[in-house]
Amino acid sequence: MQETSEFDIRLIPSHIALIMDGNGRWAEERRRPRLAGHKAGVDSVRAVVETAREIGVRYLTLYAFSTENWQRPRAEVKGLMALLRTYLESELRTMLKNDIRLFCIGQRERLPADVLSVLEQVMQETEHCREMTLNLALSYGGRNEMIRAVRKMAHKCVAGEVDPDALSEGMLGECLDTFGQPDPDLLIRTGGEHRLSNFLLWQVSYAELYFTETKWPDFRKYQLLEAVATYGRRQRRFGKTGAQLLGR
Numbered sequence: 001m002q003e004t005s006e007f008d009i010r011l012i013p014s015h016i017a018l019i020m021d022g023n024g025r026w027a028e029e030r031r032r033p034r035l036a037g038h039k040a041g042v043d044s045v046r047a048v049v050e051t052a053r054e055i056g057v058r059y060l061t062l063y064a065f066s067t068e069n070w071q072r073p074r075a076e077v078k079g080l081m082a083l084l085r086t087y088l089e090s091e092l093r094t095m096l097k098n099d100i101r102l103f104c105i106g107q108r109e110r111l112p113a114d115v116l117s118v119l120e121q122v123m124q125e126t127e128h129c130r131e132m133t134l135n136l137a138l139s140y141g142g143r144n145e146m147i148r149a150v151r152k153m154a155h156k157c158v159a160g161e162v163d164p165d166a167l168s169e170g171m172l173g174e175c176l177d178t179f180g181q182p183d184p185d186l187l188i189r190t191g192g193e194h195r196l197s198n199f200l201l202w203q204v205s206y207a208e209l210y211f212t213e214t215k216w217p218d219f220r221k222y223q224l225l226e227a228v229a230t231y232g233r234r235q236r237r238f239g240k241t242g243a244q245l246l247g248r
Contacts, residue, residue, distance in 0.1 A: 022191025022215025106140030
């Protein structure tokens, strides 16, 4: 296994977004309950957060629970919520030690009361942290986020605060859950699937996409560094030509 210094990671993305996929299939391959895969995935979360903080990533957004995930079997949802609460309770000290701010995007009001209480406590106690922001996407869906943003703008128009003809991309961005944060530079999806699954649909318009067959419980420090190294070898043109970027 390569050490951090052996990777060419001179270009660090400011914001990494992660679709943590493959927990259930990882467990099924081992003939274990799906929840065992989610439990193993918590260790990957710890490893990835630690590595991201170590290499200087400023924002890390983890797709922890989607709006569609509420449709899963009741027992699995209950188990996931219990894991979330345990994770939050156990990681507060580490977040404070490493100057990591916890933030949540999504409809967190839909979370169970005990989970929401712990989540809000950790967010409040880490709000002064500045080295890295850890966004947990909980009960989150990209389309739902955009609908909520459009509603906010519509209310402003009805109230006469904004002229509908003056609406802009910037105004929509101000109404999104991630307002005040840079858009992701790199989107990673584990587990072998090649789709966005309703994640940060507005924000990842120009993100570099990285897909890996590695299932989330096996995605650790080495795999994250590999993804970041791949990102560093890409040329982000944002509609321009390569020659323009080189000043030719």
